[in-house]
Amino acid sequence: MALTWRPARLLERHAQTATARTLVLSVPGWAGHLPGQHVDVRLTADDGYQAVRSYSLAAPTNGERIELGVQSVPDGEVSLYLADALPVGADVEVRGPLGNWFVWRPAQTEPALLVAGGSGVVPLAAMIGAHRRVRSRSPLHLLYSVRAPEDVWYRSLLTDDDPSLDVSIIHTRKAPPGSDRLPGRITAADLAGPAARLKPTSPVYVCGPTAFVEVVGDLLTGMGLDPATIRTERFG
Amino acid sequence: MTSFSPGFQGRGRRLADRLPPGQYPTESFPVLSAGPTPKVPTDSWAFTVTTELGATHSWTWDQMMALPQQETVQDIHCVTRWSKFDTRWRGVPLDAFLEDVETAADFAVVSSYGGYTTNMPLEDLLDGKAWIVHTYDDFPLSPEHGGPARLLVPHLYFWKSAKWVHGLRLTPEDEPGFWESVGYHNYGDPCREQRNWGD
Amino acid sequence: MADTAAHRDGNCLAGPLSEILSVEPTTAWWRCPECGQTGTLAELHVYGPDPGLTARCPGCAYIALRLVREDQHVWLTLGSGTGAFRFTTA
Numbered sequence: 001m002a003l004t005w006r007p008a009r010l011l012e013r014h015a016q017t018a019t020a021r022t023l024v025l026s027v028p029g030w031a032g033h034l035p036g037q038h039v040d041v042r043l044t045a046d047d048g049y050q051a052v053r054s055y056s057l058a059a060p061t062n063g064e065r066i067e068l069g070v071q072s073v074p075d076g077e078v079s080l081y082l083a084d085a086l087p088v089g090a091d092v093e094v095r096g097p098l099g100n101w102f103v104w105r106p107a108q109t110e111p112a113l114l115v116a117g118g119s120g121v122v123p124l125a126a127m128i129g130a131h132r133r134v135r136s137r138s139p140l141h142l143l144y145s146v147r148a149p150e151d152v153w154y155r156s157l158l159t160d161d162d163p164s165l166d167v168s169i170i171h172t173r174k175a176p177p178g179s180d181r182l183p184g185r186i187t188a189a190d191l192a193g194p195a196a197r198l199k200p201t202s203p204v205y206v207c208g209p210t211a212f213v214e215v216v217g218d219l220l221t222g223m224g225l226d227p228a229t230i231r232t233e234r235f236g
Numbered sequence: 237m238t239s240f241s242p243g244f245q246g247r248g249r250r251l252a253d254r255l256p257p258g259q260y261p262t263e264s265f266p267v268l269s270a271g272p273t274p275k276v277p278t279d280s281w282a283f284t285v286t287t288e289l290g291a292t293h294s295w296t297w298d299q300m301m302a303l304p305q306q307e308t309v310q311d312i313h314c315v316t317r318w319s320k321f322d323t324r325w326r327g328v329p330l331d332a333f334l335e336d337v338e339t340a341a342d343f344a345v346v347s348s349y350g351g352y353t354t355n356m357p358l359e360d361l362l363d364g365k366a367w368i369v370h371t372y373d374d375f376p377l378s379p380e381h382g383g384p385a386r387l388l389v390p391h392l393y394f395w396k397s398a399k400w401v402h403g404l405r406l407t408p409e410d411e412p413g414f415w416e417s418v419g420y421h422n423y424g425d426p427c428r429e430q431r432n433w434g435d
Numbered sequence: 436m437a438d439t440a441a442h443r444d445g446n447c448l449a450g451p452l453s454e455i456l457s458v459e460p461t462t463a464w465w466r467c468p469e470c471g472q473t474g475t476l477a478e479l480h481v482y483g484p485d486p487g488l489t490a491r492c493p494g495c496a497y498i499a500l501r502l503v504r505e506d507q508h509v510w511l512t513l514g515s516g517t518g519a520f521r522f523t524t525a
Contacts, residue, residue, distance in 0.1 A: 038447075040450035099449040099459075101476075418517075
């Protein structure tokens with residue numbers, strides 16, 4: 001495979017939330033990717049120090065343009081730089097696309113459940129985007145856990161009229177006015193409805209912080225799902 | 237040449253002299269882990285020294301706490317380039333565990349609950365250069381920082397200061413440990429920037 | 436939850452392993468010699484990236500592989516032993 005590091009130029013940066021950004025980069029020679037795959041991003045300092053971190057691709061293949069979702073975290077030397085400091089028009093290096101496990105392929109026809117915790121929604125957004133592009137009729141259900149309404153990424157993607165996509169948003173700290181669910185962490189009750197609509201072989205994609213993924217995995221296997229159908233991506 | 241205040245270097249200079257090459261100072265205390273954090277209750281904790289001939293000497297938690305305790309303030313240097321100044325620990329110097337152990341070995345492999353190992357010359361553990369510490373900044377050492385007790389060898393890169401310390405095996409030959417066997421320096425002196433195997 | 440130390444999954448090994456393997460590694464099947472659990476490399480629990488990557492069985496934490504990147508080399512051990520391969524990559 002011998003993937004090489006390629007230059008990637010920042011074309012655009014959009015705010016998703018107060019601390020989350022979408023970065024659109026141009027990668028000459030990019031040969032396309034599958035929804036759910038990621039890239040490694042490498043930054044190099046003047047003194048030669050390098051830092052490498054993985055970022056999920058946020059949108060389906062689009063020529064040489066790739067989209068990353070970056071959540072800046074305090075002390076995150078790479079995420080803080082990408083979220084705010086990297087100038088538009090400047091280059092970083094990327095390696096990819098990477099990973100063939102946490103992917104959704106357009107040929108898949110069984111219903112699928114996507115479960116996101118916070119910025120774990122990024123690779124799932126690529127799946128939703130690819131699913132919509134091929135006009136797939138296989139039902140997708142996104143269960144998306146956020147702290148508060150203002151933390152939701154990809155609002156237009158998630159609210160566009162799409163008969164084969166269901167979106168349920170779980171608020172852990174603050175629910176919007178009129179919500180019939182009290183704020184709180186994800187529970188078996190949140191997962192029961194969407195899980196009931198799955199087929200025995202349906203894939204479940206869970207992405208989020210490690211603790212979130214562990215909880216969701218335990219809840220799903222606790223309600224009888226085959227662990228082999230659950231694919232996870234933890235970002236530590 | 238001025239005759240005033242000889243040797244004064246100023247705060248910034250003193251800091252630079254204190255910082256080994258390639259390091260930066262941090263106020264935080266980063267946690268690096270290579271596996272799940274072991275839960276080790278003090279009532280089942282033990283520290284065992286095994287000689288090259290197989291003789292063992294063990295201490296329970298209470299026996300360790302009954303040994304003479306020392307407080308020590310040290311700068312620590314992680315191979316991932318952060319250094320932290322004036323960290324304050326309480327524990328028992330390794331000399332106290334090794335004084336009655338008969339050995340001709342020149343090296344030691346320190347092992348931890350959870351399977352971690354690290355190696356060093358025995359002399360780097362003696363003469364007040366290393367401790368088993370159980371208290372950090374007046375609080376019991378937390379599990380993510382190696383509690384209930386960790387090794388402290390501050391003159392070497394901090395991966396040598398094994399968390400969740402459980403034993404020490406004396407060896408005639410130097411045997412690379414968990415990180416030393418996969419590319420990190422066998423000795424790991426921050427002042428000589430011995431990070432990787434070939435440094 | 437078995438532990439509180441943050442770990443990721445084997446998905447994140449795709450890039451580092453691509454430097455020395457010619458086949459996409461994350462879908463590789465693996466059987467834990469300690470507890471018998473089977474799965475893919477993507478499902479291993481991965482600690483790191485610093486000072487190195489340690490991939491463990493999600494069931495019993497047995498070490499599946501360790502990988503360290505330094506300057507011109509990738510160091511790799513398979514299993515819990517300490518015999519490493521050092522690959523020259525540059």
